Amino acid sequence: MKFINSLLFTSLIFAGLLACQSKSTSQERQTPPSEPPPNIIFILADDLGYGDISCYGQQKFKTPHIDRLAAQGMLFTDHYAGTAVCSPSRATLMTGQHTGHVAIRDNRSLDSSPYGFREREGQFPLADSIQTMPEMLQKAGYATGAFGKWGLGGPDTEGEPNNQGFDEFYGYVCQSLAHNYYPDHLWDNQEKIMLHENDNGKFGAYSPELMHQEALKFIEANQKEPFFLFLPTPLPHAELLAPAEEMAVFEGKLAEGEPYKGTDEGPGFRKGRLGSQEKPHAAFAAMVKVLDDQVGEIMKTVDSLGIGNNTLIIFTSDNGPHIEGGGDPEFFDSNGPLKGIKRDLYEGGIRVPLIMRWPGRIQANSTNDHPSAFWDFKATFTALAGIEAPENGDGISMLPTMLGKEEQQLKHPHLYWEYHGETGKQAVRMGKWKGVRKDIRKGNETIELYDLSKDLGETTDVADQHPKIVQKLDSILRAEHTTNPTFKLGYLDE
Incomplete structure (x- = not known):
């Protein structure tokens, strides 16, 4: 795995941003915040490495929409996930506590079978006694929605999304079942939605697209009130699988890795076991392209509705890159200059991309090295909503850094x-x-x-x-x- 020194890496970031968009005007930088609290859209990629998008140095493929998000906002170089795997990392985001304090500290599930999938859906649940970030925003008058992969409590538990501050949820409550992109069901709040297009091993309904469309409906339905939209996409977590038309963009254009032989039949098929993939490199690039296109469509939607200037869009990842299912972080240089991958506490396992766009408030084309982590978002969002800081939290609001008032920024x-x-x-x-x-x-x-x-x-x-x-x-x-x-x-x- 190759590494580049931090000075060179920073220069590459600046070059990438300048290539995307010219510098912002002084008028943009000085625009005061609006009176109503901003909408917040939080896009959480899954196992996307520090170097997996082109504005952070990816060379094998491009991510033009995420790059544009960075060009119109602020790119952070020293931001960290909650930890190196899914559930506890997301728990730190929801609670504002680091993994030495948070109630959920690994990916433990409620039940498992000999086949590696969950007989009882869901991971160890967040307790009712925990006041989550969406619960605080809900009390502040925000409409709240989550569309994607949850992993913090299954159906009929105190941890399921509607019990943790979300008015609406659509997606996977169990992160093990989220390994499969053509599942037999998703959840619409407490209703189990069967996806018969995927019966008998068919590839009819691609879950990232279904969840994305529901998220766009949420934006349109709540455009006249403050909303918090949480988008914990499963992309590009293994299994490595994308629609044929997305795969075609990269087939023959990337040197291929070894085919991955997974589970394509039997009791573990689409129950958490990873499917086979003949072209894992093309599949991974295609999955990131799907994610990038969805970011672009979200930006287009908020701008077309006229709410872009009062909408904070955040993009990040839950931990470092994976090697499961044919994943190949060495080929893609997915951790950039960093050592380690998912499950490591070296920088490559926990330092992740972070991009924020809030036109007129966050300076466009800017890069920031303020050290921050997932547990800072709860304090940041409550500050944005104008409500009291959370109790028993480990976070520090990043709002001064976001607004260019770094002399006021407290640091860990x-x-x-x-x-x-x-x-x-x-x-x-x-x-x-x-x-x-x-x-x-x-x-x-x-x-x-x-x-x-x-x-x-x-x-x-x-x-x-x-x-x-x-x-x-x-x-x-x-x-x-x-x-x-x-x-x-x-x-x-x-």
Whole structure:
């Protein structure tokens, strides 16, 4: 895997933005915020790496609509997901708590079968006692809708979307079933919608398109009131599968990887097991193209309705790139200059793209290196809505940075992550320093130390040279982890 230094990478980002659109005018930068609270559209890609879109350096294919979103807004270089896998990362987004405090800390499901799919749909549920970000926005007068992959509680649990602040939901409640793009059903609130177009292995109804169309209907239906639209798309998570017409754009134009042999029949078929893919590179590029086209259509919709100037559009990803189902982050250089992929707490597993567009408020063609993380969004959105900051949160509002008032921006003394899969991991970023601890369940207490200002790719462990820094990071790693009886992390919970 190739790496480029951070200075070169930053210059590439600036070049990409300038190629998309000329610099904003001073009038755009100085336009005051409008009186009504803004609409918020939050687009969450799934397993999209830091380098998987062209304004962040992708060279194998282009993402023109996402690039245009960046050209019309602000691109962040130092933004982090909640952790390195789906459910806990999304839990930090919804609750405003990092993974040392949040109630859900891994991808644990309620039930499973020998075939790898869930007999009982859904992952470990968020509790009613948790006040989520959409619940706070709901109380502030926002219409709220979620369209896509949930993964924070299945049907008939306290964690299902309608119990966690969403007026409307359409999509997958179970993230395991979201592995399959031609499913036998989706959920419309509490109603199970059977997709007979996909019966008997047919490819009739592509779920990302179904969910996208419902999201567009939500925008049109709520255009006259403030709304929060959450779009947790499953794209481009494995399985690698896109409609034939989207595949055709890339077939023969990319060097192909090894065909992936998955599950194409039997009890696990379209029940969470990944299907086969003869052309995984073309499929992955096609899936990102579908996502990019959908971002473009969302931008077009809000602008055509005349609500673009009072709509904040955010685009990001839930963790780093995957290798499942034929995924090939090395071929696509999906983590760019970063080390690690999904399930790693190195930068490539948790540092993700973040783009924000809010015309007249957020400066167009701008790039920002403010360190931030998923748990900051709850504080940010409540500030936008003009309501009190959430209690028991770990986040800091990013609104000053967004509005170009960086002298007013509070900053985290450190950012913290933990990952409960495999043998347990922790990570902390404190300024330029990054500490990583692995194999916690094996009793390992050693911390790797990296200087991100000189070594963005985390290639050289300098722990031996800075024992006092290591000691400080060790104290943070121990202090930020709170014991959760359901999700334990080795000696840290003894």
